[in-house]
Amino acid sequence: xxxxxxxxxxxxxxxxxxxxxxxxxxxxxxxxxxxxxxxxxxxxxxxxxxxxxxxxxxxxxxxxxxxxxxxxxxxxxxxxxxxxxxxxxxxxxxxxxxxxxxxxxxxxxxxxxxxxxxx
Numbered sequence: 001x002x003x004x005x006x007x008x009x010x011x012x013x014x015x016x017x018x019x020x021x022x023x024x025x026x027x028x029x030x031x032x033x034x035x036x037x038x039x040x041x042x043x044x045x046x047x048x049x050x051x052x053x054x055x056x057x058x059x060x061x062x063x064x065x066x067x068x069x070x071x072x073x074x075x076x077x078x079x080x081x082x083x084x085x086x087x088x089x090x091x092x093x094x095x096x097x098x099x100x101x102x103x104x105x106x107x108x109x110x111x112x113x114x115x116x117x118x119x
Contacts, residue, residue, distance in 0.1 A: 001062070001063075003028075003035050003036065003085045003086065004026075004028075004035075004036065006062045006064060006085075006086060007024050007035075007036040007038055007086050008024065009062060010038045010058075010059075010062070010086065010088060011023070011024055011038055011040075013055070013058050014038065014040040014051070014055075014090075015040075017051060017054060017055075018042060018043075018047060018050075018051060019040030019041070019042065019051065019090075020040065020041045020042065020043070020093070021039075021040070021041055021096075022038070022039070022040040023038075023039050023040075023102065024036055024037070024038055024039075025037040025038075025039065025101075025102070025105045027105070033087065034082075034084065034085055034086060034087040035085040035086065036085065036086050036087075037086075037087050037088075037089060037101070037105065038086060038087075038088045038089070039088075039089045039091070039096070039101055039102065040088075040089070040090055040091070041090075041091045041092065041093045041096040042090065042091070042092055042093070043092075043093060044092060044093075045077050045092045048077065048079065048090055048091070048092050051090055052079050052081075052090060055081070055088070055090075059081065059083065059088075064083040064084075064086065065083060065084065066081055066082065066083055067082045067083065067084055076095065077091060077092035077094060077095035078090070078091050078092070078095045078096075078099065079091075089101060
């Protein structure tokens with residue numbers, strides 16, 4: 001399965017499991033960090049913690065290897081799951097607004113949205 005397809009499946013999974021404003025930022029060929037960021041927000045840190053606990057099995061089903069993660073979900077409102085080609089950013093709504101990760105990668109977000117419209 002292509003990495004892009006995996007990112008799209010993660011986006012769909014997050015949307016179906018309470019994620020809000022779930023977007024893919026396409027960095028393929030543009031960054032050494034990852035090929036794709038998947039970004040989602042949750043209405044509160046409590047809901048975020050639940051989402052983080054629930055996603056592990058799904059990540060495994062996509063044959064993704066998690067390179068780095070916290071042992072426990074912290075109360076800071078931002079959780080990052082590094083799967084090499086795909087990095088998943090899960091935020092509380094407040095922390096997502098504060099960090100504005102989409103603004104940092106705005107040009108690549110537009111690229112992903114344009115491709116999504118073509119699909």
